[in-house]
Each structure stands twice: as structure tokens, then as C-alpha cells.
Amino acid sequence: MGPTASPRRRHARKSRPPRARARQLGIDLAGITGTGAGGAITLEDVAGETQPAAVRTPPPRAQPDMRAVIARAMSRSKREIPHYYLSLTCEFQKARTWLERHNESVAIEERLLPSVLLLKAVALGARAMPAFNGYCEAGEFRAAEHVHVGMAIAMRGGRLVAPAILDADAKSVQVVMRELRDLVSRVRSGHMRGSELASPTITVTALAEEGLDLVMPVIYPPQVAIVGFGSILERPWNVDGQVRVAPLVTISLAADHRVTDGHAGARFLAFIRDRLQAPDQL
């Protein structure tokens, strides 16, 4: 990585489109901290300046480069949180059949994706077992009153965000799906709100696309647990004493050993598995 922008630097780099946009909007670029490469001011920075008019100058807090934010959080996680890891493979046949029937019977806008069932199952687990839902700060765990499930969403260009579905345990899968679609479209178009990024009480990461067996995720501090889902894969499985090919998914948990132990973690994963076997009740 090249030399990073000094915080005292007076004239941040700016490319032409942001400069033109800022001029249109009547914004002084000297008051904006760039989040692009080498401190360059991006269109997003300029757009961000236009939102809350009351706090335009000086910016309330510099928005640092997203890679640097991830780096800091993940380094802190690996430095401070004694992770333990568990995984459990379960059948996804009932959930798949339910999804296919549901999706055939509704309008195209109401179709559900498998990740919504996974997210909802985790939300119910977090409500049932609050030791996995909350924050550990200065070595002290505080269970959260709500279940706000962060969903890790990869952005094109190699960035990652995990905005929250608020109160996901109390919402129907249809509502969770609608909100997830909205979140993804805003991530894609760069219109995330800071509050959505700050609020998760537990995080889910579903790496469904690349044929992965197992995810071993890293906790996002100060949260105390993250649940990973590998891809849904067709594999041999014992179905009523017969080996058959069935869709399987491996659920994994990384949890904070200061707060819970493997026994509780195993029960948490088993709870999620059982919810996925009764998809109509999610």
C-alpha cells in the first residue's frame, strides 16, 4: 500500500466528476474528507455531504476508507476476542421444497431467496439464546434487547458491508426479504445510512454462490457471535437409512469464548438447524 493521506493534508485529491458535482450543489470541498484511494474525494463523499444539511461543515466524523475500517475491526477482533468455532451440516430439502412452492404461488416481486430463511432462523436462535446476541465491551457482556441481524453483503470492487435487518426475529420472512432487497439495492447504489451499519447485534454471512463447504467467519466486535452458511450443495446423505443425494448446507458459528462455550454454541447451531427443518414456521 502506498503512503496514506496525512490527516493534516490541506487539499484532498479530487477527481473531476466529484468536483463538478460539488460545484453544482454549492459545497466547499475543503470541508469534505475523501474516502477514495489516497484520500481522493469520491462522488459518494459529495453525495454524503448533501444529506443532513445541519451538519455540513465541519464533517461530524471523517469517513475513513472502507478497507481500513474492515482492517481495524478484524484486527481488533483477532487480537481481543478468543474465538471458538463449531459447524454442523444439515439437510435443506424441506426448506428448498417449501421455497419452490412458495415462489411458484406468489407474484415475482414476492419470491423469497434461501438466505432469508437462513437469516430468520438465526434471528430466532438469537432471541432464544441471548448469550449470542449482544456486545462484549471491556470484557463485560451485555445482552441486547433487540435482535438486529447484520447481513454481510459483498460489494462489487471488493468491499464488504453488513447492514442490519432490525428486529428480524419479529418480522415475517416476507418482510425480511423486502428489507433485504432494499438493503442490497442501496448497497449497490451507494446509499447506505450510517445507522444501519452500526446497529447489528449478531451477524450472518452466507457465501452461497461459489460452492463452498464451510465458512469460518470472524466476529465483528463488539458483537459476540457470527453465523456462517456455506453453499447449498447436492451431496450424499442418509435419508431414512438410505444414502441419497440431498441439498445440504453447513452452518458454522464463531463465538466469543469469554461469553459462551462450545456446549452452548452446539445448542445454538442445533436450534438453527431445527428451525430450517420447519420452514413454514419461520
Place this chain on the structure above:
Amino acid sequence: MNEAELESRVLAILLEVAPDVDPGSLARDVDFRDQFDFDSMDTLNFAIGLHRAFGIEVPETDYRYLAGLGKAVTYVVQALASESPPPTSSRRAV
């Protein structure tokens, strides 16, 4: 509507679904997934966009025919040819 017009409408729908894609770098015959990390949510939103724009039904089992721009244009052409004209109510503006 000729095929070139249809293709430009399909492209416009793609860019609505994935505004972070650079249309200048788009290869017509390469799957979106290999070019732009298209995922299942992008595919669903693309199918919804095509349904709204052209009034065609896009069952889940047909998603594989929408995997790239060239494939999607072919799919829409065939779907329009095989269906009776869609009711005007489903021709909502996107």
C-alpha cells in the same frame, strides 16, 4: 420494437439492478456472474425488471437463461413470441 431496441432496454434494466456496473466494460456473451459477481439477489431483481418491462413470466427455473446480456435478449425475444400480448396493466413503467 427491433432486437437492438430490445437489447438496449434489457441493458437499461440491468443497470438499474446493478448501478455499480460499468456498461462500457460489459461483454455481451459473458455471464454476469463471471463479469460482475452477480448473485442470486441480482438475478431475482433482473427477472423482476424484465417482468415489469415486458410483461413476461419468468419462472425461477428459467433464471439460467438470464445469465448474460446476449442470453437474456434471446430469452425475452422468445418469451414475447410465445406469449399472447401481455395485458396493459403489467406493462408498468420501471
